[in-house]
Amino acid sequence: MLDTLLPxxxxxxxxxxxIGAVRRVRLWRQGRPSSVPVIKGLMQVPRRYLVDLxxxxxxxxxxxxxxxxxxxxxxxxxxLAIVVHGLGLDSAILAWVLLAATTSMFIGxxxxxxxxxxxxxxxxxxxxxRLPKSLMAFSIGMFVVTLPTAGILPEGVxxxxxxxxxxxxxAAVIVWGLGEMFFGMTWGGPMKHAFxxxxxxxxxxxxxxxxxxTGGEHRSTGLKALKLDDESAKLGVxxxxxxxxxxxxxxxxCVQCGRCEAMCPAFAAGQxxxxxxxxxxxxxxxxxxxxxxYAGSPYPGKPVGEHKGDPHxxxxxxxxxxxxxxxxxxxCTTCRACVEECPMMIEHVDAIVDMRRFLTLEHGNTPNKGxxxxxxxxxxxxxxxxxxxxRLHWAADLNLPLMSDKKEAEVLLWLGDGVFDMRNQRTLRxxxxxxxxxxxxxxxxxxxxxxxxxxxxxxxxxxxxxxxxRRNIQTLSRYRFSRIVTCDPHSFHVLKNEYGELGxxxxxxxxxxxxxxxxxxxxxxxxxxxxxxxxxxxVTYHDPxxxxxxxxxxxxxxxxxxxxxxxxxxxxxxxxxxxxxxGGGGAPIxxxxxxxxxxxxxxxxxxxxxADLVAVGCPQCTAMLEGVVEPRAAIKDIAELVADxxxxxxxxxxxxxxxxxxxxxxxxxxxxx
Amino acid sequence: MPHDVxxxxxxxxxxxxxxxxxxxxxxxxxxxxxxxxxxxxxAVEMALTLEGASVSLLHAGQHEREHExxxxxxxxxxIDSVNLIQQRPQADVVPALADALREGAPQLVLTGTRAxxxxxxxxLPYLLAEALGWPIITGLAAVEKVEQGMATVLQxxxxxxxxxxxxxxxxxxxxDTSAPAARQSAxxxxxxxxxxxxxxxxxxDEALAAWQVQPARKRPKRLKIVKSSSARDxxxxxxxxxxxxxxxxxxxxxxxQGAEAIFKLLKEEGVLR
Numbered sequence: 016m017l018d019t020l021l022p023x024x025x026x027x028x029x030x031x032x033x034i035g036a037v038r039r040v041r042l043w044r045q046g047r048p049s050s051v052p053v054i055k056g057l058m059q060v061p062r063r064y065l066v067d068l069x070x071x072x073x074x075x076x077x078x079x080x081x082x083x084x085x086x087x088x089x090x091x092x093x094x095l096a097i098v099v100h101g102l103g104l105d106s107a108i109l110a111w112v113l114l115a116a117t118t119s120m121f122i123g124x125x126x127x128x129x130x131x132x133x134x135x136x137x138x139x140x141x142x143x144x145r146l147p148k149s150l151m152a153f154s155i156g157m158f159v160v161t162l163p164t165a166g167i168l169p170e171g172v173x174x175x176x177x178x179x180x181x182x183x184x185x186a187a188v189i190v191w192g193l194g195e196m197f198f199g200m201t202w203g204g205p206m207k208h209a210f211x212x213x214x215x216x217x218x219x220x221x222x223x224x225x226x227x228x229t230g231g232e233h234r235s236t237g238l239k240a241l242k243l244d245d246e247s248a249k250l251g252v253x254x255x256x257x258x259x260x261x262x263x264x265x266x267x268x269c270v271q272c273g274r275c276e277a278m279c280p281a282f283a284a285g286q287x288x289x290x291x292x293x294x295x296x297x298x299x300x301x302x303x304x305x306x307x308x309y310a311g312s313p314y315p316g317k318p319v320g321e322h323k324g325d326p327h328x329x330x331x332x333x334x335x336x337x338x339x340x341x342x343x344x345x346x347c348t349t350c351r352a353c354v355e356e357c358p359m360m361i362e363h364v365d366a367i368v369d370m371r372r373f374l375t376l377e378h379g380n381t382p383n384k385g386x387x388x389x390x391x392x393x394x395x396x397x398x399x400x401x402x403x404x405x406r407l408h409w410a411a412d413l414n415l416p417l418m419s420d421k422k423e424a425e426v427l428l429w430l431g432d433g434v435f436d437m438r439n440q441r442t443l444r445x446x447x448x449x450x451x452x453x454x455x456x457x458x459x460x461x462x463x464x465x466x467x468x469x470x471x472x473x474x475x476x477x478x479x480x481x482x483x484x485r486r487n488i489q490t491l492s493r494y495r496f497s498r499i500v501t502c503d504p505h506s507f508h509v510l511k512n513e514y515g516e517l518g519x520x521x522x523x524x525x526x527x528x529x530x531x532x533x534x535x536x537x538x539x540x541x542x543x544x545x546x547x548x549x550x551x552x553x554v555t556y557h558d559p560x561x562x563x564x565x566x567x568x569x570x571x572x573x574x575x576x577x578x579x580x581x582x583x584x585x586x587x588x589x590x591x592x593x594x595x596x597x598g599g600g601g602a603p604i605x606x607x608x609x610x611x612x613x614x615x616x617x618x619x620x621x622x623x624x625x626a627d628l629v630a631v632g633c634p635q636c637t638a639m640l641e642g643v644v645e646p647r648a649a650i651k652d653i654a655e656l657v658a659d660x661x662x663x664x665x666x667x668x669x670x671x672x673x674x675x676x677x678x679x680x681x682x683x684x685x686x687x688x
Numbered sequence: 689m690p691h692d693v694x695x696x697x698x699x700x701x702x703x704x705x706x707x708x709x710x711x712x713x714x715x716x717x718x719x720x721x722x723x724x725x726x727x728x729x730x731a732v733e734m735a736l737t738l739e740g741a742s743v744s745l746l747h748a749g750q751h752e753r754e755h756e757x758x759x760x761x762x763x764x765x766x767i768d769s770v771n772l773i774q775q776r777p778q779a780d781v782v783p784a785l786a787d788a789l790r791e792g793a794p795q796l797v798l799t800g801t802r803a804x805x806x807x808x809x810x811x812l813p814y815l816l817a818e819a820l821g822w823p824i825i826t827g828l829a830a831v832e833k834v835e836q837g838m839a840t841v842l843q844x845x846x847x848x849x850x851x852x853x854x855x856x857x858x859x860x861x862x863x864d865t866s867a868p869a870a871r872q873s874a875x876x877x878x879x880x881x882x883x884x885x886x887x888x889x890x891x892x893d894e895a896l897a898a899w900q901v902q903p904a905r906k907r908p909k910r911l912k913i914v915k916s917s918s919a920r921d922x923x924x925x926x927x928x929x930x931x932x933x934x935x936x937x938x939x940x941x942x943x944x945q946g947a948e949a950i951f952k953l954l955k956e957e958g959v960l961r
Binding site: 243379380 | 721766
């Protein structure tokens, strides 16, 4: 009986899976068009899976081994089952391989089951709790049914007496296994992640993220520009169908492992955001329906089951609720911890900014101080609404060389909007003294500089970003410099990764941009700076998101600290897992309330190391961390630490072009009557 | 939240209320870039929060690129079009606006107290009211109710005081910074909204042509000496009523008596000689 039943079961499951696949593809194709190299992309899948994706999965050794055993076993077992049982190829060797594959899968499914007893809070429950059992059903069923083919049990064992009954049970188990593994894969079961995930890897919207055999850095973090010149086109994403089809495909690839949730600073702070739920909401919107079936952690403070959407309905309602509430989108600090952590390489931040673009550019509904900041950026080119002519007031005594006078310099120092902030002015002063100590030929743009556009872009105001960026590019094109150095990782990221797309053939915008920590490190390596020995207490280092995760610079700041004689006491979350300070993505401007503040949590991380001082490299981080109430560790920018430790050579040696100070001091004498 | 939809005035005649808002070209105080004028934008905001009102925007001026950008600032608040009465640069816009308002026959005309560019004398609403023979309210803080041709409104007085007034429509009302802030202007609607040019005769402002215009001289500012020692003192100082001492309140007097009293005061104070 099984000999006839098994091929029927196998092929009907495959046929149903094929129908499901077509339906699923049609769901994705509701999205906007986006051209991708189809064949080339499909060819890349094995490499992208085995190298890039596995690289992320491997951060958790347990699940990476589990997945290799389970998925590897399943793929092999499924292929062999089709050949051996579907096509009836009676080969003992293949049967033995099939037995080995199902055994591997069974061991894997035991490990999956173990991880889920009890499941950690980041994992989704619901149908996912059934998955280990379904994996076991498939592997056990296939194992037992293969035993006669391998010659371990006599042929025909399932055709007599007790065998009939065993065959019935076995058939039921196999139906369960096939149902989950083949049918469920394309009809929305937990195994959907395998089908959508493979295609997502093939048609990823940022193919630059994946490595190739030549090695080198593979990073793609700059937001993509929005076309603003089309008069009638809707700006940003209003409904699920406004995403590009491969974004929708990406959402569908989510395996609900909750690694993003575990890393998200907004979720930890109790703000109404959970990256995993957001992606699942997009899937709900794409397929239509309510989020009641979602079985993971909800958005903090928002019960599951109250939101619903459809592919052509709005994601965020002007009034009432639809799929997602606006404050969920505005909670994100764009720290990219979720994207960094996602084993399926889903682009959460892109999706959030796409939806924010619609809210700002079409609804005109940027919350709290958002509208004011954007108005200021439009009218005064800085978010605080300060007089642009007062940009250099803080440096009245520094006699900074201006680009408009010099026309060219080795280093263009990009000051950023920190010039209006008294705390950041200390950092800038420190860095300028470092540059002068190393006798660097530098110049600043002065009042010609504008906001880089970072905040405007993250708040969804692409129009203001592009306006600022284009004018900055125009200004920069007038001068000659070999690199831009800045103390602000946000300006650094935008200048380095996001201006390029807006350059024109006449005014290309591909600059060599460096963060000041990288540049200081170069100066140190070149022996242009000498330091006193470090006498302070213990120090930890906080990685800014826009320097670390966005641009992969983890080492230079640490090298500089090492050169100062500081041994960095690392926080539990540092490097690519660094926790955000809460200052990115316009989050301090939109200011969505939570249960606690993100910088407080970060200072708690600092406290755990016992460090007396936390070294930072970003004006936002400085402001956010210094806003934490005392007692806490002191906060100093790397430039300040370097400036404090400088040994400056005598004035005569240092600056031959400057007038020498008079040899004898001339003290002012008090005139006594 | 700028798009708060509660707190809307209820209109008894839902689709009857026809509101015209006069908008001008604004100028940023620091950078002098053109923008939507703050007070005019507040007037638009007030019109948009009137439930069931049909809102039309009116601007008398030139159709220029720079002006267009400022006018689009109003469109970005969710307005489909601005009617642009084309005028020459030196024109007196009062007759043209009065004609347009007579023709459009709105029940309520809202505008800012004074413009941010050109003369900015703040007299235009009064001249219009005179030309049309309509009543005028200054410092409108909220429209509470519109019923049977009568509007109940709140007028803002100094130091946060409010006065409830009933006024027969049609009327002109000016809005200053005590009115709710204008909603955000969104880029998309601003770009798509239309400017509808209307041709009108433009009368040259003879008086203005005779004037000599020069940039204002910067005046020295008196230093503010804060004597108070505590926050409580400072608050009291800020919230205290002006200690004029003198003066009198006239009520139930004829217009002639009132005018006479004002004339006498102006003479006493040396304003009139």
